[in-house]
Amino acid sequence: MIDTDSGFVTVLARRAEAAGWQMSQKTGPVPPRDLVAMKLNALLVDPAVLGDQAWDYLDRVASMLPDLGLVVCTGRSTVAQRVRGLRLGADDWMTKPCHPEEALARLEAVSRRRRRGRHEHEAAPLAAGELEIRPDRFQAFVRDEALDLTRREFELLYLLAEERGQVLEREQIYQRVWGYAMAHGDRSVDVFVRKLRKKLESFSPSWTYIHTHFGIGYRFDPEPAGIVAEEIHPAPEQPEAPQADEPAAEPPSQAVHNTFTAG
Amino acid sequence: MIDTDSGFVTVLARRAEAAGWQMSQKTGPVPPRDLVAMKLNALLVDPAVLGDQAWDYLDRVASMLPDLGLVVCTGRSTVAQRVRGLRLGADDWMTKPCHPEEALARLEAVSRRRRRGRHEHEAAPLAAGELEIRPDRFQAFVRDEALDLTRREFELLYLLAEERGQVLEREQIYQRVWGYAMAHGDRSVDVFVRKLRKKLESFSPSWTYIHTHFGIGYRFDPEPAGIVAEEIHPAPEQPEAPQADEPAAEPPSQAVHNTFTAG
């Protein structure tokens, strides 16, 4: 969101976080180019912040990012202004003061519709080690060969890969892949991790992808074979990790990170 | 629009006509089924007209017609009501009295987004394997012989072929071919896929076109018979795919997935 009304921003940010959204606050115009890079679902903007560049800015944003939900929220405005904004490409126009809950609901409505349009929704393929994970095919590939994952297997893998480097708790994984809360004592996650490991192992034997964190859950992090997982120094040299980003960013400070390689 | 406020309705109708829109006025709830038949871009509704069925009605309309722009316009309302409406699936919520020009602008904003989702119907003929799919005839041909597809069969085939290579979920297929949300447990898509396969098989026995992805949906990808699909690494070509052209020797993309070829 682009706004300077710190009270409104703060409240909204808090509620957004609570709802599980990720949001970023800016106090001035952000170049459309940068907006693209941010991969936003929606943008909430108060044109008052933009000064007399406002219309131009809205126009540019709307035309450069036709799939971005664009919501204007500002003080008093005339019908003519609202109509102009909407015609320019804004999806909604709210008047301050407005209830944060309503702002969220409108942002949600706008994003929902946006998402629906793009049926190629999460069509961003992920690359990890020798793996290529393609949501458009609900399948993962190693050297163009399909791993033949079932739907659940794929969704689990995709989730883990999306959160590459993060340790995810079983409950969290279950919640996000199965869509509802995990029953006490359910071992489904473990079983599917085993199935995944088996297929990964058979297609990409020289890499280790899924690591166990005892008492917690799992972490996805492609590692070429050979590192014995004694201690991991801040990235001396990875044999090859083309699009590996943020490698040294986080020293796995946590306890031990045993990586028992399923072997 | 569904409203009884004749003044508002009349003014709006006149402006809408002037803007080149077609609009129909109702004074009571219209069954979602009928809405489907009306092929609407957007629906403006005053829930006050619907009495205590309002929420239920909104819910049903929104879930049955996810692609319909749904705008609520009513008298005073609480934040909670607006939030509820928006969460239920409404795309916008205006408060009366509202300027007709703004109402139009909002309807337009909502429809614009809706339209954007739909790919522009180019009506371009597609070629795939031995198939030639011609939207201008609502028919597919193999060596200039018509497959004698019915309307639904054709539309299903065309949709699949347009998204060649992509796995489409049943819900999505249904949504896009039938025009409204698929009811739980509906098997129509399967039945039509079977009909298509039968006709395709009889006209082009040496090719396989429609692949099943268990638990997900279907994928259209013409493959000449006989490929056992162990591993295929042809040229590592990119999926540029401008328009399908006669691929007499096109190396079918990835490996197999289950392609249980009905036999």
Place this chain on the structure above:
DNA sequence: CCACCTGTGAAAATCCTGTGAACGCAGGGA
């Protein structure tokens, strides 16, 4: 060394798809 966790393999329970046929509806023709 003990209590707990996780890896494994296989059996049991579910879910999904292919298939053939019945049903209802609407249009055309007699």
Place this chain on the structure above:
DNA sequence: TCCCTGCGTTCACAGGATTTTCACAGGTGG
């Protein structure tokens, strides 16, 4: 008006594929 035909929808069943559940073995932490 009645009958016939084509088309889309719905049903029930069978064969598989996939998920869950179990019991047990082995590893981990304290």
